[in-house]
Structure formats: C-alpha cells, structure tokens
Amino acid sequence: MLAKLLTRPDVVKTGETDLLLKCFAEQYDAIKEDPSKLLISSGIVTTLVEVFKTGHRDDLLSRVDIIFKPILECQIKNKFIGKSTVLKKAKVNLAQRIGCIFLKPKVAKWRY
Secondary structure, rough: OOOHHHHHHHEEEEOOHHHHHHHHHHHHHOOOOOHHHHHHHHHHHHHHHHHHHHHHHHHHHHHHHHHHHHHHHOOOOOHHHHHHHHHHHHHHHHHHHHHHHOOOOOOOOOOO
16 A cells, blocks of 8 residues: 555655655664564565555656665675565565566557
8 A cells, every 4th residue: 555655646746755765775774683673674675566566667767776775785694684585585576676667668569
C-alpha cells in the first residue's frame, strides 16, 4: 500500500517520493547491524522492491542513486544478519528491479 502511495504521479511531482526514499535509506543505515531490527530492515527493502515494481520507469530512473549505495552496496558486519536469507532474498529482488528499470522498454509487435 505504501508503494502505491509513493509512486502516484502527484506524490512524485511534489518530491515526497525523494524524501521518503532518503528516509528509508537513513533508517536502514541506522538499524542494519542490530539483530533485533532484522524484520524492520527486511521490511524496508521489501517496500523498496514494491516501489520499484509499481513505479514508472521514467520517474524512478533518477532516484536509483538515493537507495543504491546505502542499501545494496553496504557491508553488514554482523554474522547473524549477514546470513539472513530473508534479507538476502529481498536485496537480490531489489537489485533485479533496479536492473529492469535500466533496460529499455520493449513494445510488443502484436499490439494493436
């Protein structure tokens, strides 16, 4: 539900999407090493996956830099969190969604 709100055209136009993406990145950076906050960090990444799934390519292409370094490139030193399959799966899914945004759209030839 939050992803639908963040990707609405009026919310993107006012800049609220940028603010919330920065907020997600800061929250993830603050709690990434705390084992008791594992579900919150995986929830943040899962929400970002849904944002990049439902959002328009043109709107999200310029916003990849906001979350790429703090979430996908960060190193987790805690062994418990580093081995979490839920967080690993969510990060791989987010990387896949970001990669799909960089691909050019392909229009089906059979379309009317």
